[in-house]
Amino acid sequence: MKIPRYNHRSQFTDLTATTEKIRHTLATGDYILGDTVAHFEHRFADYLGATHAIGVNSGTDALTFALTALGIGPGDEVVTVANTFHATALAITAVGAKVVLVDGEPDTYLMDLDALDAACGPRTKAILVVHLFGRSLDMDRVTAIAARHQIPLVEDCAQAGGATWNNQRVGTFGAAAAFSFHPSKNLAAAGDAGALVTNNADIAHTVRTLRGLGQDGQDNHVALGANSKLDAIQAIVLDAKLDHLDTWNAERRTIAARYRHALTHPAITTPPPSEEPGDHVYHLYQVAVPHRDAVLAQLRSDGIDAVVRYPVPIHHQPAFARYGFDGKYPHAENQATSTLCLPIRPDLSPAEVDFVCDRLTTAITDSQEALA
Numbered sequence: 001m002k003i004p005r006y007n008h009r010s011q012f013t014d015l016t017a018t019t020e021k022i023r024h025t026l027a028t029g030d031y032i033l034g035d036t037v038a039h040f041e042h043r044f045a046d047y048l049g050a051t052h053a054i055g056v057n058s059g060t061d062a063l064t065f066a067l068t069a070l071g072i073g074p075g076d077e078v079v080t081v082a083n084t085f086h087a088t089a090l091a092i093t094a095v096g097a098k099v100v101l102v103d104g105e106p107d108t109y110l111m112d113l114d115a116l117d118a119a120c121g122p123r124t125k126a127i128l129v130v131h132l133f134g135r136s137l138d139m140d141r142v143t144a145i146a147a148r149h150q151i152p153l154v155e156d157c158a159q160a161g162g163a164t165w166n167n168q169r170v171g172t173f174g175a176a177a178a179f180s181f182h183p184s185k186n187l188a189a190a191g192d193a194g195a196l197v198t199n200n201a202d203i204a205h206t207v208r209t210l211r212g213l214g215q216d217g218q219d220n221h222v223a224l225g226a227n228s229k230l231d232a233i234q235a236i237v238l239d240a241k242l243d244h245l246d247t248w249n250a251e252r253r254t255i256a257a258r259y260r261h262a263l264t265h266p267a268i269t270t271p272p273p274s275e276e277p278g279d280h281v282y283h284l285y286q287v288a289v290p291h292r293d294a295v296l297a298q299l300r301s302d303g304i305d306a307v308v309r310y311p312v313p314i315h316h317q318p319a320f321a322r323y324g325f326d327g328k329y330p331h332a333e334n335q336a337t338s339t340l341c342l343p344i345r346p347d348l349s350p351a352e353v354d355f356v357c358d359r360l361t362t363a364i365t366d367s368q369e370a371l372a
C-alpha cells in the first residue's frame with residue numbers, strides 16, 4: 001500500500017466546471033486581479049467573518065505586507081515562536097526588524113504564552129503568533145497580552161485556514177492575518193497564492209497599494225511596494241474549493257481521532273485533542289517517537305509519506321546565522337529531533353489510517369528490539 005500525503009485530484013468535486021471557468025479566463029486575458037479575484041476576496045473575507053481579504057502571491061508576502069502596513073522596520077522587534085516554518089521569521093527580517101524568538105510548549109508545540117509575555121519589551125512593535133499545525137492558540141490570552149503591552153497582533157494562519165477559537169475564525173483577532181494557499185495547505189491553490197486579512201480599512205488600503213508596486217491610482221506610486229497580485233486562475237481554483245473547507249477540516253478531525261485511538265503504544269505521543277473553546281484543523285498530524293530517524297526511514301520504505309516538520313529550527317538555519325539568536329529553545333529542538341508527521345488528508349480512508357498505525361507501531365517495536 002502507498003500512502004501519499006496529498007491527493008490533489010480529490011479536491012475537485014466538479015473538475016469540469018472549474019476547467020470551463022479557467023478556459024474562459026484563458027480566452028479573455030483577464031489573468032491578474034479583476035472581478036474573479038475580487039469575488040474570491042469577498043467570499044473568503046465573509047467566510048472568516050472579516051471585512052477585508054486581499055489576494056497576494058503567497059503567505060510569505062502576506063506576512064511581510066502585514067508588518068510593513070503596521071510601519072515596522074529597522075530598530076523594531078517582532079516576537080514570534082522558535083518552532084515555525086522559515087517564512088514566519090523571514091517576513092520579520094524582510095522588513096528589517098529584529099526577530100525575537102520564544103519557545104513552543106512541549107505538548108501542543110504552540111507558542112509558550114508566558115514566554116511571549118516576558119519577551120515583550122519597549123522595542124516590541126508586533127506580536128506574530130502562529131496557529132501551528134492547524135491548532136488555534138488561546139486567543140483570549142494572546143489578545144490580553146497584546147492589549148496589556150499595547151502591541152499590535154499579527155496572526156500567521158498559513159496552517160490553520162478555517163480553525164476557530166470560541167467560534168470565531170482565526171485570522172480575525174488581531175490587526176492583520178496572513179493565509180497561505182500553497183498546494184500543501186488545507187485550502188490549496190494550483191500554485192503559490194496567499195491572502196492578507198484585516199478588519200482595518202487603512203491596513204487594507206495600504207496592502208492593496210503594496211501588492212501592486214505601491215501604486216495608488218494610475219501611475220501614482222506612493223510606496224515602494226512589491227509585485228504580488230493574486231492570479232485569476234488561482235482565484236477560480238480557490239473559489240471552487242472554499243465551500244468544502246469546513247467539511248474537509250471535519251474529515252481531518254475524524255482521521256486524527258482514529259489515529260489517536262489506534263496509536264496506543266506507550267512510546268508514541270500523539271497530539272492532545274483540542275478542547276473547547278479551541279479548535280484544530282490538523283494541517284499536520286505530529287507524533288513524538290523514540291529513534292525518530294530510524295522509524296521515519298522504515299515508514300517511508302513501507303510506502304508511507306511521513307515527513308519531519310521542521311527538522312532544523314529557525315535559530316539553527318544558516319540564513320539566520322548573522323542574526324545571532326542566542327536564546328535556548330529546548331522544546332523547539334526536541335520537536336526537531338523527536339517528532340514526525342503522519343499523512344493526514346481529508347480523503348484518507350479508515351483502512352489507510354489503520355495501515356499507518358500498524359506500520360508505525362511495528363517500526364517502533366523493531367527499533368526498540370534493534371537497540372535492546
Ligand SMILES: *Cc1c(COP(=O)(O)O)cnc(C)c1O
Nearest residue numbers: 058059060085087088158180182
Ligand atoms: C506555508 C507557511 C507560510 C508561508 O506560506 P507561502 O504561501 O508558502 O509563502 C508561512 N507560515 C507558515 C507557518 C507556513 O506553514
